[in-house]
Amino acid sequence: MRHDIPPLTEVRRTTQKKRDAWWTVLLVDPVATPLVRWTALWTRITPNQITWLALFFGLGAAGCFAFGTWNWLLIGALLYHVSFILDCMDGKLARLTRTGSVFGSWLDYVFDRIRVLVCAVALMGGQFYRTDDVIYLWLALTVVFLDMLRYIDALQIFKIRHGMRKQIKARARRAREAENATELAFMEDLLRENPEADADAVAAHHESERAPAGEPTAEERAVPAQRAAAASASAAAGPGAAEGRSSRPAGAIVDLHREFRSRFPGYLRLRAFLLRHRIRTHLVSGIEFQMAVFIIAPALNAVIPVTIGAGVLLLLFELAIIYKLLLSTRDFARTLDSFDAAERQRLSQEESTAEPGAPVPH
Numbered sequence: 001m002r003h004d005i006p007p008l009t010e011v012r013r014t015t016q017k018k019r020d021a022w023w024t025v026l027l028v029d030p031v032a033t034p035l036v037r038w039t040a041l042w043t044r045i046t047p048n049q050i051t052w053l054a055l056f057f058g059l060g061a062a063g064c065f066a067f068g069t070w071n072w073l074l075i076g077a078l079l080y081h082v083s084f085i086l087d088c089m090d091g092k093l094a095r096l097t098r099t100g101s102v103f104g105s106w107l108d109y110v111f112d113r114i115r116v117l118v119c120a121v122a123l124m125g126g127q128f129y130r131t132d133d134v135i136y137l138w139l140a141l142t143v144v145f146l147d148m149l150r151y152i153d154a155l156q157i158f159k160i161r162h163g164m165r166k167q168i169k170a171r172a173r174r175a176r177e178a179e180n181a182t183e184l185a186f187m188e189d190l191l192r193e194n195p196e197a198d199a200d201a202v203a204a205h206h207e208s209e210r211a212p213a214g215e216p217t218a219e220e221r222a223v224p225a226q227r228a229a230a231a232s233a234s235a236a237a238g239p240g241a242a243e244g245r246s247s248r249p250a251g252a253i254v255d256l257h258r259e260f261r262s263r264f265p266g267y268l269r270l271r272a273f274l275l276r277h278r279i280r281t282h283l284v285s286g287i288e289f290q291m292a293v294f295i296i297a298p299a300l301n302a303v304i305p306v307t308i309g310a311g312v313l314l315l316l317f318e319l320a321i322i323y324k325l326l327l328s329t330r331d332f333a334r335t336l337d338s339f340d341a342a343e344r345q346r347l348s349q350e351e352s353t354a355e356p357g358a359p360v361p362h
Helices: 008-015 022-042 047-067 070-097 102-131 135-177 187-193 199-210 225-236 258-263 267-276 286-300 303-353
Strands: none
Touching: 008 022, 008 070, 022 070, 022 286, 047 070, 047 102, 047 286, 070 102, 070 286, 102 135, 102 286, 102 303, 135 286, 135 303, 258 267, 258 303, 286 303
16 A cells, blocks of 8 residues: 555546546546546556556447447447546556656557547447448548547647747747847636636736836726727737837737637636636537547447537537637737837837947847
């Protein structure tokens, strides 16, 4: 027995993600987290061993799916859920015991894709063998394609967002070196830390703490709620949009989702509600899609309608994510423009205040 494992409350705080899929939050974590603590407390099982065990149960689910009858489908659905619980446990155990590894992350990802592929072929193949309906062959291809699409899309969107933030931070560092900007914060990070907060209120509070003496704060320039969206769009246009702020880019807080929120003002309220329960706003992601196809559909003996419905919902949410990314790239371009405008203004001020005949600093 290990004596360095904390109580369950601390294990929850340490191992559970701040935002996760609603299926994981509601149906997996209540089981997986106590099991992780028990495993760490009483056994020497490693995260990689749990990853292998998750694959074993996933292959067992595929074997049951291949028989095609409802009794076997029900058993397969149960085994798939057990496999997913184990799949969530390996990462939690790694975080709790600090035994995670790069290879373990790779193993977990690859085994997830193998499990989906094998279960999709087995489930749809078993139904095709039982009914001789060619639609199941198309559904097998569809499930594999959508799973691949979701994870490739997620990876690329993450890389693009990371790249945008990296470029903005580089610009902010150059601006600070020129004494032209304050420390940088991203609105997304501030709202994640405080999901109850309103974006305009966060910006006002953040800027009031950083504004130099004598400079108008965001509170002093506050506008009525009905004009908040217009004010946000104006602020995104650049540093000259707000009175008294022309000497500094509107980069104290960078909001790469400003345009999206201005078009969908109810989004933050929904986001805050979900974050209070640790649920991410991407309500139908790869996890929910898998659970629908490999648990709900077999359990209800309704493979065709549930799979098609889940696929449509997944595509709709992916399109929403892509649309949000598109608007975010526009905010990114406006943010870079604001830094460029502030730099031009700084150089212009230095040139205008330089003594005649003195060299202009660059």
